[in-house]
Amino acid sequence: MTILVLGINDPWVFSAYILAILSMLLCVVYGALNWNKGGEDEEKQVKEEMEWHKKEKEMEEEELGLWDEEG
Amino acid sequence: MDNNYILLIVIVLIYLFLIGYVGYVAWRRTKSADDYMVAGRETHPFIMALSYGATFISTAAIVGFGGVAGVYGMGLLWLTVLNILVGIFIAFVLFGKRTRKMGHNLKALTFPEFLSRRFNSKFIQYFSGAIIFLGMPLYASVVLIGMARFVETTLGINYSIALIAMAIIVAVYVIFGGIRGVMYTDALQGTIMFIGMIIVLGFIYWITGGIIGGNQALTNLINVVPPNATAAAAATGFTGWTSMPSLGSPFWWTLVSTLILGVGIGVLSQPQLVVRFMTVKSNKELNRAVLIGGIFIFMMTGTAFIVGALSNVYFFNTVGQLAIQVVGGNADNIIPKFISAAMPLWFAYLFMITLLSAAMSTLSAQFHVQGTALGRDIFETITGTKGKSSVLVARAGITIAVIVAVILGFTLPTNIIAVGTAMWFSITAAAFLSMYVFALFWKRSTKVGVISGLVIGALLSIFWLVFEYKKSAAALGICKAITGQTVLIAANPWPTVDSIIIALPIAFVITVVVSLLTKPQPKEQLDKIFRGV
Numbered sequence: 001m002t003i004l005v006l007g008i009n010d011p012w013v014f015s016a017y018i019l020a021i022l023s024m025l026l027c028v029v030y031g032a033l034n035w036n037k038g039g040e041d042e043e044k045q046v047k048e049e050m051e052w053h054k055k056e057k058e059m060e061e062e063e064l065g066l067w068d069e070e071g
Numbered sequence: 072m073d074n075n076y077i078l079l080i081v082i083v084l085i086y087l088f089l090i091g092y093v094g095y096v097a098w099r100r101t102k103s104a105d106d107y108m109v110a111g112r113e114t115h116p117f118i119m120a121l122s123y124g125a126t127f128i129s130t131a132a133i134v135g136f137g138g139v140a141g142v143y144g145m146g147l148l149w150l151t152v153l154n155i156l157v158g159i160f161i162a163f164v165l166f167g168k169r170t171r172k173m174g175h176n177l178k179a180l181t182f183p184e185f186l187s188r189r190f191n192s193k194f195i196q197y198f199s200g201a202i203i204f205l206g207m208p209l210y211a212s213v214v215l216i217g218m219a220r221f222v223e224t225t226l227g228i229n230y231s232i233a234l235i236a237m238a239i240i241v242a243v244y245v246i247f248g249g250i251r252g253v254m255y256t257d258a259l260q261g262t263i264m265f266i267g268m269i270i271v272l273g274f275i276y277w278i279t280g281g282i283i284g285g286n287q288a289l290t291n292l293i294n295v296v297p298p299n300a301t302a303a304a305a306a307t308g309f310t311g312w313t314s315m316p317s318l319g320s321p322f323w324w325t326l327v328s329t330l331i332l333g334v335g336i337g338v339l340s341q342p343q344l345v346v347r348f349m350t351v352k353s354n355k356e357l358n359r360a361v362l363i364g365g366i367f368i369f370m371m372t373g374t375a376f377i378v379g380a381l382s383n384v385y386f387f388n389t390v391g392q393l394a395i396q397v398v399g400g401n402a403d404n405i406i407p408k409f410i411s412a413a414m415p416l417w418f419a420y421l422f423m424i425t426l427l428s429a430a431m432s433t434l435s436a437q438f439h440v441q442g443t444a445l446g447r448d449i450f451e452t453i454t455g456t457k458g459k460s461s462v463l464v465a466r467a468g469i470t471i472a473v474i475v476a477v478i479l480g481f482t483l484p485t486n487i488i489a490v491g492t493a494m495w496f497s498i499t500a501a502a503f504l505s506m507y508v509f510a511l512f513w514k515r516s517t518k519v520g521v522i523s524g525l526v527i528g529a530l531l532s533i534f535w536l537v538f539e540y541k542k543s544a545a546a547l548g549i550c551k552a553i554t555g556q557t558v559l560i561a562a563n564p565w566p567t568v569d570s571i572i573i574a575l576p577i578a579f580v581i582t583v584v585v586s587l588l589t590k591p592q593p594k595e596q597l598d599k600i601f602r603g604v
Contacts, residue, residue, distance in 0.1 A: 007286030008145065010314035016148035020373055023155035027365020030160070031358055038168075038354025048175075 079226075079420050086263075086424045090244075093259045116359030121261030122432075123347045123360065124367040127158065127338065128264065129433030130217030130426050131210070133375045135488025136330070138402035140379030141394040142304070143326050144312030145289070147380075151372045153335025159364040162339055167348040167357045169511045172604045174349035181440075182342035183448040185349070186503070189510045189600060190518040190592070193452050195525065199503065200448025202529055203342055204441055206498050208472055211437045212479035213491035215241070216403065218430040219480065220488075224407035225419050231481065238477045240427075241434045257435075260428030265370055267425030272374040274414060279384050288384045289313050300393055312380050321567040328569035329493045337496025337571065340503035342444075343436040375406070382409040389413075401485040442469035483546075490542050493569070501532035501574035505582045513586075514597050520586025528578030532570040541566035 005014040140147045170185070179185035183203070187196035215237055222233040279285030293301070293311035301309060308320025316322035338344065351357055382394045382405055389412075390397060397412075398404035411419050446465025450456070483491065505524045509516035536543040538550045538559050544566075545557050558566045 004287070004290070007283040007288075007290055008313040009290050010146075010311075012315040013145050013148070013313050016152055017145065020148050020151040020155065020369060023152055023160070024365045024369040027155060027159055027361045030164070031360075031362020031365070034355075034358035035362075036355065038358050040353075 075416060078417060082417075082420045082424060086427070089259060090256050093255050096255070116356045117363055118255060118258040119347070119351055119356055120360035120363035121265075121367060122255075122257035123344065124364055124371070125257045125261035125264060125429065125432035126347070126436045127154075127341075127344055127433075128368065128371040128429060129214045130221070130430045131214050131433075131488050131492040132372060133268075133426065133429055134217035134221060134406045135213060135403060135492060136334075136372070137375035137379035138398075138405035139330060139489040140376040141382050141405040142402050143316075143322075143330070144314070145286075145376065145380045146315045146326055147330060147376045148373065149327075150331045150335050151369065151376060153331060154338070154368050154372050155365055157335055158338040159361060159368055162344070163348075163357045163361045163364065166339060166345075166507075166511060167351075168354050169604055170345060170348040171351055171354070171357065173511065173600060176600055176602050176604075179349065180346075181443050181448060182345045182503075183444065185345070186506055186510060186521075187452075190506075190516075190521055191596065192518050192522065194522060195506075195518075197449045197452045198522075198525065198529075199342075200444040200452070202498070202502050203444040204449065204468065204472075206495055207437055207441050207444075208475040208479060209491050210495035211434055211441075211472060212476040212483065213488045214430050214433050214437070215476055215480050216483065217488050218426055220403050221407040221410075221423060221426050224404060225411050225423055234477065234480045237427075237430065238473060238480075241431055241438075242473045244431055244435060257432045260432045261367065263428045264425050265367060267422050268370050268374040270418065271378055271410070271414070271422070272370070275378050275381050275385070278413065279381050285381055285384065286313060289381055292383055292387060296387065296393060300396065312383055319564060321563060324564045324567040324569075328567075328572050329497075330489060333493040333497045333500070333569045333571045336504070336575075337493075337500035340499050340507050341496070342499070342503075343433075343440045345507070346440070378409065379405060382406075382413075385409065385413055403486060403488045438469050438472050441472040442466065444468065445471075494536060494540075494543060497569055497571040497574070498529065498532050498536070500571050501578055502529035504528075504575060505578045509582055509586070514601065515586060515591055516582065517586045517589045517592060519589040520582050520584075523585040524578040524582030527581050528574050531577060532574035535570035535573055539565060540568070540570055 003009070003011075005011075006017055008014040008017060136147065136150070173189065174185055177185060177188040179188050183196045183199035186199060187193060215234060218237045219230055219234040222228065222237065223230045226233075276282055276285050279288055290311065290313040293314075298305075304322065308316040308322030310316055316326055348357070351360075379394075386392055386394050386397050386409070394405045394409070395402060398408050410422050414422070442465040445468030446461045450464040451461050502525055505528060506521040509521060509524075537547055538544055538554075541558050544550045550559065551557055560566070
């Protein structure tokens, strides 16, 4: 006898259907639980990056002309 | 008819206005913010996730893989599982966080640059740049084909005209707006894609009798259709649209190794996606993006595969034929045909905008990455020249990339979108994935080790595609010209085994062995690179 889950008779296929939904829920739960975590070093890092991006920007302006020619 | 065209023009104009407006706002913001890249790093997680998702999911995924689902059925949903678990969860949580931190330590802006600075090797940068520049036109062209097929079917215009028109729209977009506010326009396009796909998913289950009713109808379909309609597929392992093909059959190998594993795993080392991790300012953004990305990818790929498979029920009930019969054997046309046959015209136009969004967001990233690959990774690294000349080379690179993509759009055979995508994912996985994994997680990996893996992985996967993988070998004809046979080993399952199955494990082993045999990277270098990781 074959079992039908969600109208699908092959366990390999209905488990993919269900796993796809569960994977999405995993992402939702993970994202929700960690919504405010991981921002600790943000300020320090942004400051650092402002510095080297400033340098990078100057370099790119010279090298690529990407930033100044349209604006 | 006239009213229809007015409707079409209104929809397209509203769309272009929205894109233009968002692009302009983004541009204004970047001007007032300290600079463009930092503005990128202060991106809202919603923008970041949708931008990643819209770049990841192209017309190739929706039209190409949706069409493939019309042939292979719902077993393709394993790719959705991998897309979410590997492409979002593992990519963001395990790879993304490390890439962000190390990219910061290495001050890298492109994927080849990241790898080359991690191992202190210029060769890595120009070799990787060359693979991207030479290989990516294939991927870009199948994205274009996906769009052109839809326009051809919906508007009833010639495919060649549709292809060239699409290429021009995208080229203009990439050159004028695509480089600056790209994340913001991506996010808008992602939103449009999301809404379009929700409507299609709801619609198909509504007309086929609900989730269980629709799936059940698809399960029963194999018993209802005349046996001769599925005879050819059944001979290679096909068993139905809601069951997996016979284990080990050619049909099974194509589904599992090329379509599911090739794309499902290959996504980890996609240059245009990895770059996204280097543009967020903290892990918090990545954590939040996991939530949004998970839902987005589920809705995009899940919907495309379910709709592709269920279109068989719709077509069988309405015209008594299977989806693949309705489109004359070209699976690339299944989704376009279904939308234009089953849904109201206004929605077909709206869906065209959805696809245009999907194509533009992916193509702009692809062409941009190809341009920087030629300008920054190859030209600058080899010649040591910086300045105006490398800009010209980068722009020439984008132009060449667009032209090659259009030429391929004319010359590639039908049924190519999904396979072409999968081939590109396989090549990049074989070349970059072992190096990328070890760059992030294994301090003992050495420059010589990863270069060996990179070169052998790349050559092996190209060799396999030219001489053994039947779909590509037959299309290229090189093996036939040299040996007189279509493929080197004709015995099953080898002609249908994807190159990722062969080249990726070998590249991994070689990287490990050669690394262990060569001198480790100096500790002070590693400390700097892994600082805070």
